Each structure stands twice: as C-alpha cells, then as structure tokens.
Amino acid sequence: MRILIFGPPGSGKGTRARLISRLLKIPVITTGDMLRDEVSRGTEIGLKAKEYMDRGELVPDELVIRLVEERLHRPDCSGGFILDGFPRNLRQAEALDRILGEMGMELDLVLNVVVDPEIVVERLSLRRWCPKCGAIYNLKYDPPKVDEICDECGARLIQRSDDREEVVRRRLRVYEEQTKPVLELYIERGLVREIRGDIPIEEIPREVEEVLKPYLERD
Numbered sequence: 001m002r003i004l005i006f007g008p009p010g011s012g013k014g015t016r017a018r019l020i021s022r023l024l025k026i027p028v029i030t031t032g033d034m035l036r037d038e039v040s041r042g043t044e045i046g047l048k049a050k051e052y053m054d055r056g057e058l059v060p061d062e063l064v065i066r067l068v069e070e071r072l073h074r075p076d077c078s079g080g081f082i083l084d085g086f087p088r089n090l091r092q093a094e095a096l097d098r099i100l101g102e103m104g105m106e107l108d109l110v111l112n113v114v115v116d117p118e119i120v121v122e123r124l125s126l127r128r129w130c131p132k133c134g135a136i137y138n139l140k141y142d143p144p145k146v147d148e149i150c151d152e153c154g155a156r157l158i159q160r161s162d163d164r165e166e167v168v169r170r171r172l173r174v175y176e177e178q179t180k181p182v183l184e185l186y187i188e189r190g191l192v193r194e195i196r197g198d199i200p201i202e203e204i205p206r207e208v209e210e211v212l213k214p215y216l217e218r219d
C-alpha cells in the first residue's frame with residue numbers, strides 16, 4: 001500500500017505512521033526526521049534546512065523534493081510506503097504526482113489525523129523524540145519505561161528545538177495556510193479517510209487497524 005498521512009503538528013501522525021509501518025511491513029518516510037538527520041550530520045542540505053526549521057517554516061521545496069524522490073526510488077519502497085510530512089504544499093503535491101507517475105505508481109490512501117488545535121501545544125511541550133530511531137514519546141501520556149531513554153534503541157531522548165511554544169504556533173499556521181489545501185486536493189480525489197487524534201493511546205492500534213481493514217482484505 002502507498003499511504004500519505006496528514007495532521008497538524010502534535011496530532012500524533014508520527015506515532016500512527018510508525019504503527020502502520022510495523023503493521024503493513026512497509027517503510028515510513030518521515031521528511032522531518034530525514035531533515036533533522038541532515039542537520040545533525042551537518043550536510044549541505046542540513047545547513048540550508050536548519051534556519052527554516054528553527055523558525056517553524058517550510059524548508060525550500062527543491063531540497064525536500066530531492067530527498068523524497070531519492071528515497072522513493074530505493075528498493076524497499078517497491079512494496080509500498082507511508083509518507084509522513086510530505087507533501088506539505090501544492091508544489092510538493094505536484095512533484096509527488098510526477099514522481100509516482102514516472103514510477104508507474106498510484107496512491108491508495110490518505111489518512112487525516114483530526115485533532116483540536118487547543119491540545120497540540122500542550123502535547124508538543126511534553127513530547128520527547130529519539131534522534132537515533134525516531135521513536136516518539138509523551139512524558140505524560142506515553143512515557144518511556146526508563147526516564148529519558150528510548151525503549152526501542154536505548155538512545156537518550158531529546159526535546160526538539162522547534163517544539164517551543166512560539167515555533168509551534170508558527171508551524172500550526174503554516175499547516176493551516178499551506179498544507180490544508182493539499183488535503184482538499186486529495187479529498188477531491190476521494191482518497192481521504194479521517195482518524196481521530198484525541199483518543200487514548202491504547203485505542204490507537206484498534207482504530208488504525210479498523211481504517212486499514214478494507215485495504216488489507218482487498219490485497
């Protein structure tokens with residue numbers, strides 16, 4: 001299956017994307033993680049991306065499109081993938097149409113994680129992230145077993161520098177202005193299914209399985 005996942009910052013789309021990736025055994029391509037990795041390695045892309053990310057703005061399209069295009073051509077994507085964080089504006093959506101068209105692929109499903117904007121600022125202030133494997137935690141709702149340490153790989157968790165309140169508000173605005181129109185486009189194409197971002201953590205797997213069920217049975 002080829003899936004896109006949408007949702008504002010703090011909606012829990014990353015957690016759901018990783019769950020779906022395990023469930024369907026397809027890779028999750030998270031542009032935010034890819035960019036953070038470029039930043040921490042100090043690559044040319046990373047150096048350019050950092051200033052935008054620190055402000056909560058979108059990194060220039062050419063950079064992100066190049067990263068995604070290269071990633072989608074790797075062999076592990078041939079059996080499907082889930083894209084988290086891309087496309088984020090209409091130009092990126094056009095680029096994705098072109099890339100998939102050239103590869104003879106089509107999208108199967110677009111998931112939209114719906115959440116009340118009021119709760120995301122609190123959520124993001126409690127979010128911790130594993131810079132090594134990308135696992136996501138919430139200090140209140142989904143804490144790691146050992147303080148500050150990733151359950152999955154043992155690395156030390158960090159708080160993302162763009163999870164500060166003023167940057168979060170900017171990211172939410174960017175989402176409303178630039179990413180919502182992309183969602184409209186996929187709604188017109190009949191690809192969008194909604195999932196709720198505000199349910200208790202232990203109910204997430206069941207909801208995700210429920211929405212994927214028709215597609216799993218079809219295959």
Ligand code: ADP
Binds near residue numbers: 058
């Ligand atoms: P969130 O969805 O919680 O805001 P992400 O990890 O998806 O966080 O993205 C963090 C930052 O990385 C964004 O604010 C933006 O600067 C950059 N970024 C990620 N994906 C893209 C993209 N597709 N296009 C441009 N910038 C991106």
Ligand code: ZN
Binds near residue numbers: 130134135151155
């Ligand atoms: Zn980890």
